[in-house]
Amino acid sequence: MTPAHPLPDLHARDGAALAGDGIPLHYGDRRGEYETALSAAVLMDRSHEGRLRLDGRDRLAIPHRLSTNALEALPDGGCAPTIFTNPNARILDRVTVCRRGEAALMLTEPGRGEAVTAHLRRSIFFNDDLRLSDLRPAARQFVLIGPRAAAVMAQLGAAVDPLTACDLTLAGTVVTVLRDKSLGGDPAGDLWRLIVPEAAAAQVWTAVRAVGAHEGLRPAGSLTYHALRVRAGRPGVGAELSVEYLPLEVGLWDEISFTKGCYVGQEIIARMESRRRLARTIVRVRLEGVADAPATPAALRVEGREVGKLTSAVVTPRGDSLGIAIVRLAHAVPGAALQIGESGASAHILDRAGVQPDLQAEG
Numbered sequence: 001m002t003p004a005h006p007l008p009d010l011h012a013r014d015g016a017a018l019a020g021d022g023i024p025l026h027y028g029d030r031r032g033e034y035e036t037a038l039s040a041a042v043l044m045d046r047s048h049e050g051r052l053r054l055d056g057r058d059r060l061a062i063p064h065r066l067s068t069n070a071l072e073a074l075p076d077g078g079c080a081p082t083i084f085t086n087p088n089a090r091i092l093d094r095v096t097v098c099r100r101g102e103a104a105l106m107l108t109e110p111g112r113g114e115a116v117t118a119h120l121r122r123s124i125f126f127n128d129d130l131r132l133s134d135l136r137p138a139a140r141q142f143v144l145i146g147p148r149a150a151a152v153m154a155q156l157g158a159a160v161d162p163l164t165a166c167d168l169t170l171a172g173t174v175v176t177v178l179r180d181k182s183l184g185g186d187p188a189g190d191l192w193r194l195i196v197p198e199a200a201a202a203q204v205w206t207a208v209r210a211v212g213a214h215e216g217l218r219p220a221g222s223l224t225y226h227a228l229r230v231r232a233g234r235p236g237v238g239a240e241l242s243v244e245y246l247p248l249e250v251g252l253w254d255e256i257s258f259t260k261g262c263y264v265g266q267e268i269i270a271r272m273e274s275r276r277r278l279a280r281t282i283v284r285v286r287l288e289g290v291a292d293a294p295a296t297p298a299a300l301r302v303e304g305r306e307v308g309k310l311t312s313a314v315v316t317p318r319g320d321s322l323g324i325a326i327v328r329l330a331h332a333v334p335g336a337a338l339q340i341g342e343s344g345a346s347a348h349i350l351d352r353a354g355v356q357p358d359l360q361a362e363g
Contacts, residue, residue: 007140007202011045014219023048026221031317033220037228038188040216041146043208044225049141050113051195052120054104056129063097063106066123066264068247070257074099079163081181081255083247084119089265090243091250092119094235098165098178105165105176107141107193109237140201142194142208145228147187148215153177155211158192170196171203184232230314230322233284233353239296239311240282240324248272249326251282251354280308281332282353287313287321289345300325300338300347307331310340310347323347 008022016024024045026033036042054063064071069082079098086092093116098105108116117132124130144152153159158168158177165178176195183189196204209217226236235241235250247256248269258273272278287294293313300308308327315321325347327338336349 010202021048024221026223027219033224034317036218037146037224041144041148041152042220043217044143044220046143047140048110050108051135051141052106053133053135055131058128058130059104062130068256070260071097077165079165083255085265089246089268091241091245094241138198140196144192149190149192152212152215152217153192171200171207173197173200183234189232227314227316230312230324233324236312249280251356254355278329280326280328283325283327283332284350284353285323285325285347286350287323287347290321298341
């Protein structure tokens with residue numbers, strides 16, 4: 001039965017400008033969306049992020065042997081971010097895996113559902129027991145972000161710790177709720193995901209908005225998400241999450257188990273961890289001398305010598321010009337100024353991003 005208020009109609013009614021894949025870019029007030037995300041909470045349609053159901057005896061064993069984090073010992077409802085790497089320990093994909101009773105849920109970065117599925121399928125061998133189901137045709141994914149997101153979810157009946165999943169009944173339908181790893185290091189990064197049956201998506205969206213109105217909740221689009229991601233220094237797909245980089249170089253030390261044993265790329269990562277030495281690392285930067293966000297990637301130089309790359313950039317609705325960069329460790333010093341290409345603009349390092357131990361520069 002067709003919902004009385006289909007989700008695209010609700011987005012349109014709220015003034016959404018849609019991308020080609022139907023995901024809202026914004027709702028006509030980017031400054032308001034951004035400010036609300038930092039002070040209260042926003043609700044986003046992030047259905048372009050992949051979501052897979054894994055069934056069978058090896059639903060956790062196969063991702064465990066292919067990726068960086070320990071998955072087999074997850075408790076029921078427990079979740080963990082993990083990274084698929086190639087034999088050279090370079091990043092293929094980042095996913096979050098949750099144990100859900102006799103199944104598992106895997107969430108991917110935007111647009112990476114099919115690639116992750118193909119990677120897993122290539123790794124299923126004789127006697128392995130793993131069945132993959134793409135949940136995208138049957139379920140939407142909503143995201144709540146902001147310092148009041150937990151208060152909204154508590155009013156809806158979900159009060160869980162980070163990296164925990166549970167089921168919740170909203171608008172008469174069962175919804176899977178995941179409190180994910182924070183987007184950043186301050187309360188504005190609190191991030192929740194809702195996996196919602198397609199047939200009830202509009203009703204659930206409306207119910208969350210109605211409850212969240214008491215906490216200042218409003219809808220926001222993917223442009224706001226991008227600004228929040230860059231502000232937080234969170235690695236993004238195709239930028240920092242790419243085969244050009246190692247997980248350790250992009251601040252994902254907390255998404256790696258250094259005790260679980262073998263996986264693809266493990267020897268290289270283990271050697272770097274034991275030495276505590278890296279050639280380069282991820283930093284947050286403030287951009288100066290730019291009117292618009294510069295195209296990325298862009299070389300970063302000191303006295304004409306390339307020392308890194310600007311990998312993500314944004315001019316926020318507040319007018320702050322921010323970026324993420326991967327630079328040689330010796331230059332990852334707060335306050336250091338790096339020239340952006342030949343533009344005359346500069347990137348001033350704010351701090352190191354992500355989770356990192358004390359490191360020494362190689363060479």
